[in-house]
Amino acid sequence: MRVQEAAFSPDQLQRSLPAAGAVVTFTGNVRDAGAGGAVDSLQLEHYAGMTEHSLQAIAEEAAARWALAAAHVVHRVGRLDAGEAIVWVGVCAAHRAEAFAACEFIMDALKTRAPFWKKEHGPQGARWVDARASDVARAQRWQLPRTGDADGAPGG
Amino acid sequence: MRVQEAAFSPDQLQRSLPAAGAVVTFTGNVRDAGAGGAVDSLQLEHYAGMTEHSLQAIAEEAAARWALAAAHVVHRVGRLDAGEAIVWVGVCAAHRAEAFAACEFIMDALKTRAPFWKKEHGPQGARWVDARASDVARAQRWQLPRTGDADGAPGG
Amino acid sequence: MLRVLFFARLREQLGCEALELASEPGIDSIAALRAALSERGPVWKEALADANLLAAVNKSLAEPGTPLVSGDEVAFFPPVTGG
Amino acid sequence: MLRVLFFARLREQLGCEALELASEPGIDSIAALRAALSERGPVWKEALADANLLAAVNKSLAEPGTPLVSGDEVAFFPPVTGG
Numbered sequence: 001m002r003v004q005e006a007a008f009s010p011d012q013l014q015r016s017l018p019a020a021g022a023v024v025t026f027t028g029n030v031r032d033a034g035a036g037g038a039v040d041s042l043q044l045e046h047y048a049g050m051t052e053h054s055l056q057a058i059a060e061e062a063a064a065r066w067a068l069a070a071a072h073v074v075h076r077v078g079r080l081d082a083g084e085a086i087v088w089v090g091v092c093a094a095h096r097a098e099a100f101a102a103c104e105f106i107m108d109a110l111k112t113r114a115p116f117w118k119k120e121h122g123p124q125g126a127r128w129v130d131a132r133a134s135d136v137a138r139a140q141r142w143q144l145p146r147t148g149d150a151d152g153a154p155g156g
Numbered sequence: 157m158r159v160q161e162a163a164f165s166p167d168q169l170q171r172s173l174p175a176a177g178a179v180v181t182f183t184g185n186v187r188d189a190g191a192g193g194a195v196d197s198l199q200l201e202h203y204a205g206m207t208e209h210s211l212q213a214i215a216e217e218a219a220a221r222w223a224l225a226a227a228h229v230v231h232r233v234g235r236l237d238a239g240e241a242i243v244w245v246g247v248c249a250a251h252r253a254e255a256f257a258a259c260e261f262i263m264d265a266l267k268t269r270a271p272f273w274k275k276e277h278g279p280q281g282a283r284w285v286d287a288r289a290s291d292v293a294r295a296q297r298w299q300l301p302r303t304g305d306a307d308g309a310p311g312g
Numbered sequence: 313m314l315r316v317l318f319f320a321r322l323r324e325q326l327g328c329e330a331l332e333l334a335s336e337p338g339i340d341s342i343a344a345l346r347a348a349l350s351e352r353g354p355v356w357k358e359a360l361a362d363a364n365l366l367a368a369v370n371k372s373l374a375e376p377g378t379p380l381v382s383g384d385e386v387a388f389f390p391p392v393t394g395g
Numbered sequence: 396m397l398r399v400l401f402f403a404r405l406r407e408q409l410g411c412e413a414l415e416l417a418s419e420p421g422i423d424s425i426a427a428l429r430a431a432l433s434e435r436g437p438v439w440k441e442a443l444a445d446a447n448l449l450a451a452v453n454k455s456l457a458e459p460g461t462p463l464v465s466g467d468e469v470a471f472f473p474p475v476t477g478g
Contacts, residue, residue: 010179011167019239023166023183024259026252028395031177044394045320047387050371075394083175087395096182096263096478097294103180104256107395113373115387116394117320128321131364131391138253184478201403202477203470206454231477243478252395263478269456271470272477273403284404287447287474 001055003046005078013074013088020069020092024099026107032082034129038122044077044086047115051075058109062091065105066098073106075116105142112139157211159202161234169230169244176225176248180255182263188238190285194278200233200242203271207231214265218247221261222254229262231272261298268295313382314345319389325359335382342367343376345386364391396465397428402472408442418465425450426459428469447474 010027017023030042059071069092076086089106093099118129166183173179186198215227225248232242245262249255274285314333323329339345346367350357367374368387380386397416401409422428429450433440450457451470463469 011170014167014170014181014183019185021185021187023181023185025170025179025181025183026256027170027179027181028252029175029177029179031250046394047317047319047368047371047389050368050387053371054373094187096184096260097290100182100256100260100263104252107252107256111395112392114394115319115368115389115392117390118393119320128390129393131393134253136391200477203400203402203451203454203472206451206470209454210456267478268475270477271402271451271472271475273473274476275403284473285476287476292474 001052001059001072002074003048003051003055003077004074005076007080007084008074008076008088010085010088013072013090017072017090017092018070020099021094022096022099023090023092024096024103025091026087026089026103027085028087028107030080030082030084030086034120034122034127036120036122036127037124039082039120040123041082041121042080042086043119043121043126044080045117045119046075046077050115051077054114055110058106058113061109062102062106066093066102068093068098068102071102071106073110075110075114077116108135108139108142111135157208157215157228158230159204159207159211159233160230161232163240164230164232164244166241166244169228169246173228173246173248174226176255177250178252178255179246179248180252180259181247182243182245182259183241184243184263186236186238186240186242190276190278192276192278192283193280195238195276196279197238197277198236198242199275199277199282200236201273201275202231202233206271207233210270211266214262214269217265218258218262222249222258223251224249224254224258227258227262229266231266231270233272264291264295264298267291314339314380315385316345316349317385317387319387321390322359322362322365322388326356340380341376342369342374342378342380342386345380346376346388349388360388362390365389366391397422397463398468399428399432400468400470402470404473405442405445405448405471409439423463424459425452425457425461425463425469428463429459429471432471443471445473448472449474 055073072090074088091099091103211229218227228246230244247255247259317330350360400413433443
């Protein structure tokens with residue numbers, strides 16, 4: 001788990017993964033348009049300390065749920081330009097079903113549980129990005145019948 | 157779509173993808189053990205001509221089903237050593253749900269429809285790899301209520 | 313003593329990033345703390361009325377009923393939008 | 396005339412990679428071709444009896460009922476194991 005201001009390169013991270021039968025990676029890049037129009041850059045705020053704790057808990061949950069050889073997450077904070085990579089998840093497993101499921105689970109959990117907030121900057125000024133209901137719905141797909149979710153349910 | 161004898165590097169392929177909000181990649185590597193024991197190398201046989209046609213059809217089906225910016229597939233044939241990358245799929249889309257679904261669909265379809273056959277070579281000799289029932293089950297998850305599958309159903 | 317943090321849009325609305333609050337017997341849960349903070353003025357009342365706000369206690373997501381004890385670090389923030 | 400190809404384990408079992416077959420009125424489908432090939436001897440009968448074998452006509456997956464016409468390229472092969 002890494003939370004960093006510095007830019008990273010997805011291809012370099014891909015190279016850093018251990019050998020395994022199946023490797024699934026996700027790279028999220030800053031889009032050049034948001035709900036509020038054109039986007040020149042993003043300001044990524046986070047809750048230092050909780051961010052790392054949250055990403056660690058999500059990765060451990062994935063490792064408890066699927067047989068994985070590795071699960072890495074890198075997320076940027078601070079200022080990012082359109083087109084830059086904001087998040088990268090790399091999962092290795094013996095078989096592809098586990099690698100796909102764990103990688104998508106990590107992203108869905110990150111989107112709803114990890115304390116990051118985006119502010120878009122564009123020609124119209126700055127605006128906070130709204131959370132998407134579809135992200136909550138996607139995260140709920142992973143809920144087990146009996147949940148042992150150490151992070152607790154979002155609420156409060 | 158590329159079918160090639162030459163080795164490829166997943167990180168280089170990752171770099172070749174166009175910019176998009178969400179990028180999902182799958183890399184399949186030759187495992188060092190199969191159902192028949194230790195594996196030193198694989199011989200990948202294919203049906204030249206049908207292979208390319210089949211991968212193209214699968215990618216077009218993915219593009220018709222999800223809003224994608226790109227879907228690339230590279231698959232090796234010939235002799236591969238344990239640990240080498242055998243297949244790579246890279247999918248770009250504006251949103252992650254589409255990129256994950258299309259990448260996994262392409263792999264599931266490739267596993268059941270693209271004419272490749274593996275022969276494992278190890279200390280015990282050589283043996284053809286058996287198809288896995290779980291791969292058929294995974295591919296069936298993607299079947300639409302009314303199918304417009306141009307490749308037809310496997311059978312014969 | 314409770315340390316309370318605010319993030320993102322909520323931080324801007326309140327004009328406050330962090331505050332320290334003397335422990336009081338009544339402030340024994342997230343819901344109770346939220347009610348107490350709402351008394352700080354109309355801006356606080358309005359911002360904290362947002363049903364979508366999330367809370368964390370000691371850097372773990374919490375629920376309205378999550379108990380608080382002196383020394384806890386509590387955070388309130390809008391739904392997260394990373395990734 | 397039909398061109399018939401065999402792949403992988405099936406190719407090895409038959410000791411045959413490709414053959415050409417004069418068109419005959421009765422050989423008008425994948426199922427009919429498969430029955431005709433099974434008559435070539437016990438090895439062919441046994442290998443082609445495998446219910447899991449797949450077939451393709453002109454490089455597209457086919458079904459037992461897929462019709463054949465002169466000039467078609469037909470292939471028989473075991474379930475695929477790429478990726």
